[in-house]
Amino acid sequence: MVKLNRETSRIHWTELQRFYAQGAVLVVAPELDLVATAAAVANDDAATISAWMETAxxxxxxxxxxxxxxxxxxxxxxxxxxxxxxxQKDRVAS
Structure with missing residues (x-):
């Protein structure tokens, strides 16, 4: 998780538009920790990811x-x- 934390940064949405057009952008709700969510995705934690997706x-x-x-x-x-x-909008990554 330390590696993911170091790779987390602020970016303007305009720089992500092409990735959005490719369907490659996932939005993390403000109540979730961005780095912990990224770790779950990286570790292919299907049960956790499915639960988050079911609740949007x-x-x-x-x-x-x-x-x-x-x-x-x-x-x-x-x-x-x-x-x-x-x-993720409106939350500082930990």
């Missing part, structure tokens, strides 16, 4: 999310867990 705490970026981020010129926290880019 982890989901593919929606058109609404993308449009809002673009309109707000928002910056998000992001970490890459190939082939995914996990992003």
């Amino acid at each position: 705490q982890l989901q593919k970026a929606t058109e609404e999310f993308a449009v809002n981020c673009l309109a707000d010129n928002c910056e998000v926290w992001a970490v890459v867990v190939a082939p995914w880019i996990l992003v």
Whole structure:
């Protein structure tokens, strides 16, 4: 998890648009820890990931999310867990 924490950074949404268009962006809910979520994805923790997806705490970026981020010129926290880019708004990564 230390490696993932070091690889987490702020990025403007405009720099992620092409990845969103490819369907490679996952949005992490503010109540989840971004780094812990990335670790679960990296470790292929299917049970945990499925539970988060069922409750929409982890989901593919929606058109609404993308449009809002673009309109707000928002910056998000992001970490890459190939082939995914996990992003989170309104929370500082730990």
